[in-house]
Amino acid sequence: MKMKKTGIACLTYHKYPKEDWPEKEFKTCKIKLVSGEEVKMSLAERGTFIGGQLWVREIRKLSEGGHQTSIITTDFCSEAVNIAPTMFARWSQENFFKYMRENYNLDRIIDHQTEDVPDTVKVTNPAYRDYSSKIRGKSATLSRRTAAFGALNLVDEISEKSVAKYEKEKAKLKEEIESLDFELEKLKKERKGIAKHILLSDLPKDEQFKRLSVNSKHFIDTIKMIAYRSETGMANVLREKMSRPQEVRSLLKAIYTSEVDIIPDYKKNILVVSLHHLGSKREDEAVQHLCNELNLTETKFSGTNLQISYKLGSS
Secondary structure, three states, X not given: OHHHHOOOOOEEEEOOOOOOOOHXXXXXXXXXXXXXXXXXXXXXXXXXXXXXXXXXXXXXXXXXXXXXXXXXXXXXXXXXXXXXXXXXXXXXXXXXXXXXXXXXXXXXXXXXXXXXXXXXXXEEOHHHHHHHHHHHHHHHHHHHHHHHHHHOOOOOOOOHHHHHHHHHHHHHHHHHHHHHHXXXXXXXXXXXXXXXXXXXXXXXXXXXXXXXXXXXXXXXXXXXXXXXXXXXXXXXXXXXXXXXXHHHHHXXXXXXXXXXXXXXXXXXXXXXEXXXXXXXXXXXXXXXXXXXXXXXXXXEOOOOOOEEEEEEXXX
């Protein structure tokens, strides 16, 4: 509500929506994903009153299997065909990190220096953690003994000897269960008098610790994000000339691993980057299209006045 008053729209998904909407409400729409690829989605929309305080838009996507995914937003300006891909793009983050780990080896330059943790940071009390560990162990043992007690039956022929053996085993298990129950309750009562979290400065000196430095990690993550966004931009350009969008990333990898000729021309103030021909005419045409688009940016090589000019072979 506060964010809406300041003009900020929110977008999330409804994890537990109510009953499914009738399929006749859904319409097939052409959706352009953030990657530039166009797909078809079945979408429907209603207004929903949340908590008796706030009206929101609920947009649902109907999958081929009949499952309905609910999107909630306070954005009343954008069209549903623009909101839906934004939500699903957010869910592609896991794919992004998987791709980065597999294709960008920048982690190797991250340092492993440590830095002090502020004394005001709260950490788990070691004493509380020890009691919790003991309680989990006792609870597991108690569960096993209780299961064994319930499973113990008199299966042999009824005789004085077999009944005596059965009663002895049953009594032994019962005694163990009662003892474990007592110990478990005692541990829980003792744990109640111990704070779950304490300040780092209150830890014993031998248990205080440092953490890995995060500054370089943030820097490397920023480089990764810039590199991936740049690659995605080039992928969108290549899709304009390629009939199979799924092959775009593979073509980019081939470009990155190919040798190039870098020729500075100080008279014209340009830096010519000449790419070698690839495996097929179709790929060459796509790469030439990419070169033309990159040249329109009139980017200068860092630290110089040389404008970068991309070309394919001797073209």
